[in-house]
Amino acid sequence: xIRLIPRVENSTAxxxxxxxxxxxxxxxxxxLIFVFILVDIPVSSVFFTLFVEPxxxxxxxxxxxxxxxxxxxxxxxxxxxFRAGIWNIGAEGQFVMGGIAGSAVGLYFYNVEAFWLLPLMxxxxxxxxxxxxxxxxxxxxxxxxxxxxxxxxxTYVAVLFLSAMLQGxxxxxxxxxxxxxxxxxxxxxxxxIWEGTRLHIGLIVAIILSLVAWFGIKKHMFGMQIKISGSxxxxxxxxxxxxxxxxxxxxxxxxxxxxxxxxxxxxxxxxQLTPGLPQFYGFTAIIVxxxxxxxxxxxxxxxxxxxxxxxxxxxxxxxxxxxSSITQIFQGMLLFYFLACDILIKYKVVLFKTKN
Amino acid sequence: xxxxxxxxxxxxxxxxxxxxDNVSLRIKDSSIHALLGENGAGKSTLVKxxxxxxxxxSGEMKWANNEYSPKSPFQARENGIAMVFQHFSLFESLTVxxxxxxxxxxxxxxxxxxxxxxxxxxxxxLDINPQQVVGDLSVGARQRVxxxxxxxxxxxxxxxxxxxxxxxxxxxxxxxxxxxxxxxxGCAILYISHxxxxxxxICSEATILRDGKLxxxxxxxxxxxKELAEMMIGKKLTELARANIAVGESIFSIDNLSRKSDxxxxxxxxxxxxxxxxxxxxxxxxxxxxxxDELMELLIGEISSPKTTLNFNGQDIGTLNSHERRQLSMFxxxxxxxxxxxxxxMSLDENMLLSRPDSTEMTSNDVIDWKKVxxxxxxxxxxxxxxxxxxxxxxxxxxxxxLQKFMVGRELIQNPELLIxxxxxxxxxxGSANNIHQALIExxxxxxxxxxxxxxxxxxxxxxxxxxxLSEGKLSDAVDMKSKGLEKISQLMVGGKTQ
Numbered sequence: 021x022i023r024l025i026p027r028v029e030n031s032t033a034x035x036x037x038x039x040x041x042x043x044x045x046x047x048x049x050x051x052l053i054f055v056f057i058l059v060d061i062p063v064s065s066v067f068f069t070l071f072v073e074p075x076x077x078x079x080x081x082x083x084x085x086x087x088x089x090x091x092x093x094x095x096x097x098x099x100x101x102f103r104a105g106i107w108n109i110g111a112e113g114q115f116v117m118g119g120i121a122g123s124a125v126g127l128y129f130y131n132v133e134a135f136w137l138l139p140l141m142x143x144x145x146x147x148x149x150x151x152x153x154x155x156x157x158x159x160x161x162x163x164x165x166x167x168x169x170x171x172x173x174x175t176y177v178a179v180l181f182l183s184a185m186l187q188g189x190x191x192x193x194x195x196x197x198x199x200x201x202x203x204x205x206x207x208x209x210x211x212x213i214w215e216g217t218r219l220h221i222g223l224i225v226a227i228i229l230s231l232v233a234w235f236g237i238k239k240h241m242f243g244m245q246i247k248i249s250g251s252x253x254x255x256x257x258x259x260x261x262x263x264x265x266x267x268x269x270x271x272x273x274x275x276x277x278x279x280x281x282x283x284x285x286x287x288x289x290x291x292q293l294t295p296g297l298p299q300f301y302g303f304t305a306i307i308v309x310x311x312x313x314x315x316x317x318x319x320x321x322x323x324x325x326x327x328x329x330x331x332x333x334x335x336x337x338x339x340x341x342x343x344s345s346i347t348q349i350f351q352g353m354l355l356f357y358f359l360a361c362d363i364l365i366k367y368k369v370v371l372f373k374t375k376n
Numbered sequence: 377x378x379x380x381x382x383x384x385x386x387x388x389x390x391x392x393x394x395x396x397d398n399v400s401l402r403i404k405d406s407s408i409h410a411l412l413g414e415n416g417a418g419k420s421t422l423v424k425x426x427x428x429x430x431x432x433x434s435g436e437m438k439w440a441n442n443e444y445s446p447k448s449p450f451q452a453r454e455n456g457i458a459m460v461f462q463h464f465s466l467f468e469s470l471t472v473x474x475x476x477x478x479x480x481x482x483x484x485x486x487x488x489x490x491x492x493x494x495x496x497x498x499x500x501x502l503d504i505n506p507q508q509v510v511g512d513l514s515v516g517a518r519q520r521v522x523x524x525x526x527x528x529x530x531x532x533x534x535x536x537x538x539x540x541x542x543x544x545x546x547x548x549x550x551x552x553x554x555x556x557x558x559x560x561x562g563c564a565i566l567y568i569s570h571x572x573x574x575x576x577x578i579c580s581e582a583t584i585l586r587d588g589k590l591x592x593x594x595x596x597x598x599x600x601x602k603e604l605a606e607m608m609i610g611k612k613l614t615e616l617a618r619a620n621i622a623v624g625e626s627i628f629s630i631d632n633l634s635r636k637s638d639x640x641x642x643x644x645x646x647x648x649x650x651x652x653x654x655x656x657x658x659x660x661x662x663x664x665x666x667x668x669d670e671l672m673e674l675l676i677g678e679i680s681s682p683k684t685t686l687n688f689n690g691q692d693i694g695t696l697n698s699h700e701r702r703q704l705s706m707f708x709x710x711x712x713x714x715x716x717x718x719x720x721x722m723s724l725d726e727n728m729l730l731s732r733p734d735s736t737e738m739t740s741n742d743v744i745d746w747k748k749v750x751x752x753x754x755x756x757x758x759x760x761x762x763x764x765x766x767x768x769x770x771x772x773x774x775x776x777x778x779l780q781k782f783m784v785g786r787e788l789i790q791n792p793e794l795l796i797x798x799x800x801x802x803x804x805x806x807g808s809a810n811n812i813h814q815a816l817i818e819x820x821x822x823x824x825x826x827x828x829x830x831x832x833x834x835x836x837x838x839x840x841x842x843x844x845x846l847s848e849g850k851l852s853d854a855v856d857m858k859s860k861g862l863e864k865i866s867q868l869m870v871g872g873k874t875q
Binding site: 030239240241242244247248251252254255257258259260261262 | 673676677678697698699700701702708710712714715716717718719720721722726729730731732739742743744746770
C-alpha cells in the first residue's frame with residue numbers, strides 16, 4: 021500500500037526537486053505518446069525538434085523569447101491577483117482591450133512622428149486593460165458578482181469588439197476592406213533589441229516588472245496584504261486591510277499588465293491591429309502563473325518553458341506534419357504533473373505492508 | 377470488579393514524537409471516568425484509538441473482556457462506543473430529527489424517530505423538540521441533540537470531549553444530571569476535560585496524562601484542584617495576585633452602540649453601553665452566539681461604528697480601522713485563532729505583521745524590515761514561553777495553546793493602554809491559561825485597562841473587577857457581586873431581565 025503522510029515542515033528539497041520531477045514525467049509521458057502515434061518517424065528526432073532545436077537555433081530562440089515576453093507580463097499580473105484569491109481568468113479579454121486602446125492612439129496619430137507616441141500608446145494600453153478588469157472589480161464589490169464569470173465572459177465581448185472595430189473605425193481606409201488596421205508608423209513600433217529578429221523591448225520590460233513585483237511582494241506591506249487576504253480574509257480585516265482595495269488592486273494590476281502585453285503584441289510582432297491579435301496568451305498565462313507557484317521571478321522561467329512548447333510545437337507541425345494539439349497536450353501534462361508533484365512538498369510517500 | 381474497557385500499554389508515535397507512550401486506562405462498568413491532561417498530552421490520540429480512527433503502534437485493548445481492535449469508528453460504534461465531539465457536526469438548516477437520522481449508521485424505514493427522540497428526551501431530561509431547526513437552537517440544545525444521537529445507538533461507553541466549555545452554569549448542571557442517570561443505567565462515560573472542579577464533582581475516577589505518558593490514575597475527590605492541576609502540568613502553579621491599586625480615570629467608553637446583523641443567524645446588537653477605567657479589568661460574560669462576535673468586530677474596527685459610539689482617550693474612534701486604532705495603543709485578541717487572529721499558512725514572523733503599529737518600526741512607509749520583525753517575534757516567543765523550534769514555523773503547526781500564547785503575547789508586548797480580548801484561554805491547557813491570566817493581571821496592575829469577553833465564567837469571576845452579561849445582543853449593567861452575584865449572572869445569561 022502507498023500512503024501520503026503529512027510532513028511536519030514543508031520540504032525545501034522538494035520545493036526544488038518537484039519541478040524537475042514534473043519535467044521528467046512530462047518528457048516520459050510525451051515519449052510514450054509519440055511511441056504510440058508516430059509511424060515511420062524516429063521518436064528521438066521529434067524530441068529534438070520539439071525540445072532542443074528552439075534552444076540552439078538562434079532564429080527559433082528569438083521567437084521563443086518573443087512569445088515568452090507577453091506570457092511573462094500577463095503571468096506576473098495574474099500571479100499577484102491569484103495570491104489574493106482574486107481569480108481573473110479573463111486576461112485574454114484585457115489583453116485585447118489593451119491592444120485596441122493602445123492601437124487606437126497610435127492610429128489617431130497615424131502621421132505623427134514623435135518620441136512621445138509610444139509611451140502614450142503604452143499608457144492607453146495599460147488603461148484599456150485596467151478599465152476592462154475594473155468592470156469585474158466594480159461588479160464584485162458593488163453587487164457581489166463573481167469575478168471569474170465576469171472576466172471570462174467579457175473576454176468574448178472583447179474579441180467581438182475587436183472585430184467590430186476592425187470593420188469600422190479602425191479599418192485601414194485603403195486596405196481593400198480587409199478587417200485590418202493600417203500598419204503603424206515607425207515611432208509607434210517597439211524598439212527591437214536583437215537585430216534581425218522580432219525580439220522587442222517587451223522582454224526587458226517584463227524582467228524589470230518582475231523584479232519590481234518581487235520587491236513589492238517580499239518587502240512591502242502590499243505583498244502581505246494580498247497574501248493575507250488570499251489565505252485568511254478575516255485576518256486581513258483584523259490587520260486593518262480594506263478588502264475592497266485588495267479586489268481593486270488585484271484586478272487593476274492584472275488587467276493593466278494584460279493590457280500592456282496586448283499593446284506590446286500589436287506594436288511589436290504584429291505592427292498593426294488584426295483579428296489575429298488574441299493568441300490565447302491570456303489563458304496560457306494562467307498556466308504560467310501556477311507553474312511558477314505564483315512567484316514573480318518564477319514567472320519568467322515558466323513563461324520560457326511554455327514558450328518552448330509553443331515554438332517546438334510549431335516546428336514539429338511544420339517538419340513532421342504532427343497536429344497542433346501537440347502543444348496543448350504538452351502544456352496540459354506539464355501543469356498536471358507540476359501540481360501533482362507539488363503534493364510532495366507537504367506530504368511524504370510511505371510504503372507499508374498491510375497485515376492480514 | 378468488571379471493566380467495560382481496558383486499555384493496556386498503548387504506544388503511538390508520529391515520527392520522533394510519542395503521542396502515547398505506554399498508556400493504560402481502565403474504565404469500570406457504569407462509571408464516569410475523567411481523562412485529564414494539557415493540550416498535546418495525548419488525550420485526543422488515545423480517544424481516537426479507542427474510537428477506531430487511529431490504530432496504535434503497540435498495546436492492546438479489551439472490550440467487556442474480549443479482544444478489541446477497531447479498524448474504523450464504524451466498528452467502534454457497532455461495539456457500543458459513541459462519542460460527542462467538542463465541535464458539533466450538525467446541519468443548521470435541518471431539523472433535529474433529520475440531523476439525528478443522518479448521523480445513524482443504519483436506519484430502518486419504519487422506525488418512528490420522533491417518538492424515540494421524545495422517549496430519550498424524557499428519560500434523561502434532555503429537553504428537545506424533534507421538529508425544531510438546529511440553526512435556531514442554543515449551543516446547549518445542540519449538544520443535547522448530539523447526545524440523543526449517540527443514545528439512539530444504545531452505547532455502553534459514551535465519550536464526551538470538553539462538553540461544558542460552551543455551556544451556561546444552568547446547562548452544565550442539567551448535563552450532569554443526565555450523565556449521572558446514564559451512568560446509573562449502565563452506560564460508562566469517558567469524560568475529557570480540563571475543568572478540574574467539574575471532574576471532582578461528577579467523576580469517580582480520573583486518568584491523568586502528561587507528554588503522552590500516564591501520570592497516574594486516581595480518585596479525583598481525594599485530591600485538591602490545585603494538586604490535580606499540578607499533576608497535569610508537572611510543575612507548581614503561580615498564584616494570581618491582583619494589585620489593589622486605585623482605579624484611574626475613564627479611558628474607553630461605548631455609548632448607544634447598536635448594529636443590525638447582516639447574517640440571518642447573526643445577533644443584532646442593541647444599545648450597548650460600557651465604561652472602562654484605567655487599571656481595571658472588565659468582563660463580559662455570556663453564552664456564545666449572543667452577540668460576542670458582532671461586538672468584537674465593532675471593537676476591533678473590522679466594521680466601522682457610527683460617530684460618538686466609541687470613545688478612546690477622548691477621541692471618537694468609531695470610523696478608524698483596526699490598524700489606526702492600534703496606533704492609539706488599543707490592541708485586540710480575537711477568539712478565533714486560525715484564520716482571524718493568525719493566518720495558518722504563514723510563519724510566526726509574518727503573523728507578527730498583522731499587528732504592526734508604527735512604534736514597533738517593523739514597517740516604515742509600508743516597507744517591511746524583516747530583521748526587526750524577527751527580533752520582535754523572537755521577543756514574544758521568549759517572553760511568553762511559546763514552544764516552537766523557530767519563528768519561521770507556520771502558525772498552523774503550533775498547538776492551540778502555544779499559538780494563543782503567541783497571539784496574546786504579540787499584543788501584550790506593545791504595552792497596550794487598552795487590551796480587548798475574547799476567550800483568552802479557550803482550549804488552552806491549565807498551565808498556559810495560568811500564564812496568560814498572570815500576564816493579563818500584570819498588565820492591569822501597571823495601569824492599563826482590559827476588556828475580557830469570555831464564555832468561561834470561572835475566568836471572568838477570577839479576573840474581573842466589573843462584570844457585564846451579554847444576552848441576545850443586549851448588555852446588562854455591571855452586576856453587583858456583593859449579594860447573590862453568581863445567581864444574577866446565571867439569570868442574565870439565559871435572558872433574564874436587566875435589573
